[in-house]
Amino acid sequence: MKRVLVTGGASGIGAGTAEYLAHHGNQVSIIDRVDSSAAPWWHALPSESRADWIVADAQNRVAYVEALKSVASGGIDGLVTSAGISIKESFLDSTDDAWDQTIGVNLMGTVLAAREVARAMVAAGVGGSIVTLASTVGSSAVATLGSHYHASKGAIVAFTKSLASELGPYGIRANAVAPGLVKTPLTQFMRETLGEDVLTERVPLRSMAQPIDVARAIGFLLSADASMVTGQVVPIDAGQLMVMGQPLDGFAEVSVDAESIAIL
Amino acid sequence: MRHVVVSGGASGIGEAVATRLVRSGHRVTILDRRGQESLGWWRDFSPRQVGFLSLDVTNQEEVDRAVDALSEEVPLDGALTSAGIVTRGALLEQSSGDLSQTLAVNLSGTVNVVRAVVRNLVATRRSGSLVTVSSMAGMGYVAGLGVGYHVSKAAVVGLTRSVAGDYARHGIRINAIAPGVVKTPMALSQIEQQGEQRLAARAPAGRLAEPEEIAKVAEWLLSPESRLTTGYVFPVDGGQSAVTGAPAKGYPSTEVDTRNAGLDSMGELS
Numbered sequence: 001m002k003r004v005l006v007t008g009g010a011s012g013i014g015a016g017t018a019e020y021l022a023h024h025g026n027q028v029s030i031i032d033r034v035d036s037s038a039a040p041w042w043h044a045l046p047s048e049s050r051a052d053w054i055v056a057d058a059q060n061r062v063a064y065v066e067a068l069k070s071v072a073s074g075g076i077d078g079l080v081t082s083a084g085i086s087i088k089e090s091f092l093d094s095t096d097d098a099w100d101q102t103i104g105v106n107l108m109g110t111v112l113a114a115r116e117v118a119r120a121m122v123a124a125g126v127g128g129s130i131v132t133l134a135s136t137v138g139s140s141a142v143a144t145l146g147s148h149y150h151a152s153k154g155a156i157v158a159f160t161k162s163l164a165s166e167l168g169p170y171g172i173r174a175n176a177v178a179p180g181l182v183k184t185p186l187t188q189f190m191r192e193t194l195g196e197d198v199l200t201e202r203v204p205l206r207s208m209a210q211p212i213d214v215a216r217a218i219g220f221l222l223s224a225d226a227s228m229v230t231g232q233v234v235p236i237d238a239g240q241l242m243v244m245g246q247p248l249d250g251f252a253e254v255s256v257d258a259e260s261i262a263i264l
Numbered sequence: 265m266r267h268v269v270v271s272g273g274a275s276g277i278g279e280a281v282a283t284r285l286v287r288s289g290h291r292v293t294i295l296d297r298r299g300q301e302s303l304g305w306w307r308d309f310s311p312r313q314v315g316f317l318s319l320d321v322t323n324q325e326e327v328d329r330a331v332d333a334l335s336e337e338v339p340l341d342g343a344l345t346s347a348g349i350v351t352r353g354a355l356l357e358q359s360s361g362d363l364s365q366t367l368a369v370n371l372s373g374t375v376n377v378v379r380a381v382v383r384n385l386v387a388t389r390r391s392g393s394l395v396t397v398s399s400m401a402g403m404g405y406v407a408g409l410g411v412g413y414h415v416s417k418a419a420v421v422g423l424t425r426s427v428a429g430d431y432a433r434h435g436i437r438i439n440a441i442a443p444g445v446v447k448t449p450m451a452l453s454q455i456e457q458q459g460e461q462r463l464a465a466r467a468p469a470g471r472l473a474e475p476e477e478i479a480k481v482a483e484w485l486l487s488p489e490s491r492l493t494t495g496y497v498f499p500v501d502g503g504q505s506a507v508t509g510a511p512a513k514g515y516p517s518t519e520v521d522t523r524n525a526g527l528d529s530m531g532e533l534s
Contacts, residue, residue, distance in 0.1 A: 002527045026528045054472055078527045127518075127525025161506040168468025168503055171520025180492075195406035204432030209492050216489045219530040225484065227522040228444075228477040230468055231506025235496050242425045244493035258390045 001048065004222065005071050007058075007113050008083030009034040012184030013133065017080050017210025017218050018042075022049035024219060029071045031057070031113075032083065033057035058083055058109030059101065069112055072120035078222040079117040079130045081110040084152075086186055092145040100146045106152035111159065112238075118167055127171025129222045132160045134176035138236050140249045144190050157233055164231030173230035175221045180237030182209040201250025204239035266337045269331065270488065271295040271321050271377045274302045276448030280475035280480050281344050286314050289487060293334045294328070295319055295377065296347070321347045321373030332381035335388070342393040342486055343381040345374045350450055352410040366412030369417045378438070379421065382431055391435030393481045393490075396424050398440040398497055406452065417442075421430055421497050428495030437494040439485045444501030446473045465514025469522065471504025476493030477523070489530075 004021050008014035009030030022028045022045040029051040036042065037053040037251055051074075056067035058199035084106045088097040103244065110132050122127040137145050138153035156176060183197050192209075200206045214236050219228055221234065236243045272278040273294030282292045286309055298384035300306055300316035315334060319326045331340070339418055349369045351362045369376045374396055401409045402417030424440040431438070445451050445463050455463060455472070464471045481500045484490055499505040 004527060021527070024527075028529055077525070104508045117499060125520065127520035129522075129526030161503075165510075166508050169470060169516050169518055171518045171522050171525045173503075173522055173526065192270045200273050204429050205437070205492060205494055206432070207492060214491050215273060216530075217493070219487060219527070220484050222527040223529050224523050224526055225480040225529045226526075227480075228473040228500050228502050229481060230522075231500075231501055232501035234493065234498065236490075236492045239428055239494040243429065252427075252433040254433055254435050256389060 001025065001027045001075040003027045003029070004078035004080065005031065005076060005113070005117060006080045007031045007109060008081070010034040012082070012186055013179065013182060013211045013214045014080070014082035015041065017082060017215040018218055019045065020215035021222070022046070022211060026078070027051050030054070031056050031067050031071065033051050035056060058105045059111065061108070061112065064109070065112055065116060068116035072116050075124060076117055076120050078115060079125070079128070079220055080133075080174055080222070081113045081131070082133045083109045084133055084186065086149040087146050088144070088189060089146050089148075091245045094147060102148035102152050103155075104144070106149070107155045107159070107226065114163060118163070118172060119172055121172050122170045123258055126226065129226070130163065130172065130174040131218045131221045132156050132174070133174045134160070134178045134233050134234065134239050136178055136180045138176070138178055141242065143201070144193065160233070161231045168230060173226070175226070175229060175231065176233045177214055177217050177221070178233050178237060178241065179209055179214045180235070182211060182214060182241040184211060200238075202240060202243070203237065204243065206253050206254050207238050209236055209238070227254055265290055266292040267293070267335075268341060269293050269295060269334070269343040269377065269381060271343070271345045271373070274298045276346065276450055277443065277446060277475050277478050277482070278344060278346035279303070279477035281346070282314070284476075286477050286484055288418065291315070291338055295321060295330060297321075314355045322368045322374055329378040331377075331384055335384050339388060340381060340384050340392065341390065343377060344395045344397070344482055344486070345377045346397045347373050347377075348397060348450070350409070351407060351412045352420050355411045356412050363412040367416050367419075370413070370416035371423070374421060378427060382427060382436060383437055386431070386434050392437075393437040393486045394396060394427075394436070395441045395485045396420050396438065398424070398495055399444045400442060400444050400499070400501055400504055402440070403442055403497060403499065408458070424497065425495045425517040432494060437491075439490075439493060439495065440497045440524070441478060441482055441485070441499065442472060442497050442499040442505070443478050444499075444504045446475055446478055448475055461517070462514070464517065466510060467502035467504035468507065468515050469517040470517045471502065473500065473502060
């Protein structure tokens with residue numbers, strides 16, 4: 001059984017990913033500032049798929065690193081860094097505090113987790129795979145999401161490429177996923193203020209992702225099926241990132257069942 | 265069971281994708297200028313599992329006719345367009361014949377297959393997924409790959425995005441893969457001339473890709489696992505495109521093979 005750590009696994013993409021990986025035969029540990037270890041979905045997992053649930057906040061670095069070390073020391077094959085926050089402030093009104101928090105959780109949380117896990121993987125000499133959480137805002141502007149959030153995700157993109165370069169010789173791959181709009185607590189404010197129609201009209205496939213959609217891409221990148229993929233940023237964005245000029249009335253409704261937009 | 269057209273399916277990346285799909289129970293129709301006798305594994309499967317049409321993808325009428333005919337037998341669900349050639353001359357060295365031949369096969373050949381398949385999907389009101397084959401040379405500069413190859417592979421990127429945006433409304437997804445150097449017959453002369461280790465040292469992976477490793481990514485893009493990814497150019501390059509400044513002596517070959525690292529496959533794609 002392969003061992004994987006998911007940070008930010010209590011909710012949103014992290015929880016969806018932890019659940020997905022556990023159901024695909026992996027043993028999952030979670031580090032989150034929230035304790036949801038009593039949640040039904042966690043208990044519904046096969047007991048051998050559930051390892052640690054450690055409550056720790058990336059902003060408390062000493063405790064966070066301690067939690068990371070305790071998970072990584074048991075041996076580790078994969079890491080997903082999905083702990084992330086977004087603070088609603090315009091750039092002109094943005095506060096130092098919000099910048100510190102966003103960079104602290106999103107960027108430094110990712111860095112600390114990757115460092116501890118990579119050290120453990122190198123020491124064990126078995127290689128591994130790391131997936132970080134970038135976003136469409138990691139390479140372009142999305143209105144209403146804070147400038148600090150953009151900066152943190154852009155930094156994660158460059159950080160992940162650097163990881164791929166430094167860790168390649170140890171057989172460790174590092175990639176990012178770039179979700180567009182996903183139905184999670186983090187995007188609730190945006191979905192409620194702008195409306196889901198406005199948001200889906202921006203994207204060719206006219207859909208909003210569920211956490212499971214992102215989980216599938218993360219699972220693929222963590223697995224040996226992606227053995228030649230490293231340093232990449234894979235969008236799960238319904239086509240949003242490639243669009244440089246959307247149709248004036250938005251993209252048209254998809255005329256066939258959107259759930260079946262796929263084959264095999 | 266799905267039905268996928270694979271152009272250039274008689275060798276290299278196309279062949280790797282075709283065999284994987286057929287082995288997992290899908291129907292594949294190969295379009296290739298070679299004859300079907302060039303496929304060693306052909307006899308292991310029945311004509312219901314794998315079809316073969318010998319044709320030239322640069323001939324638009326032939327491609328249109330072939331796609332209509334093969335979809336009448338079993339309705340189509342998607343395509344991989346991997347027919348391609350490589351020419352290596354720089355701008356001042358490449359003959360205009362070589363340049364136009366490279367554009368004809370790599371660009372027009374891809375357009376022809378994509379157009380025939382998209383037209384068929386729209387007409388039959390079926391959703392589908394297509395994967396085109398670009399290259400590192402379609403995303404940036406690669407020494408030794410020449411002008412025709414760069415131009416044609418960058419054009420494949422433009423084709424992919426244009427079709428992704430315009431036909432999403434019909435439930436059609438299309439993405440490109442952008443491999444680095446893959447151990448295929450096409451790359452053989454490059455590997456022999458420049459040396460496998462020297463080529464591999466350009467990317468963090470420190471080794472060249474096997475066709476199978478490219479095929480797995482193409483298969484993921486064809487499958488419902490990637491249902492919200494379209495218009496993406498997916499580099500499968502051992503990290504080559506992520507690096508603009510490699511270590512002085514290049515990347516070493518790794519002691520740990522990434523095919524045995526990380527998590528196990530998430531399982532057979534549905």
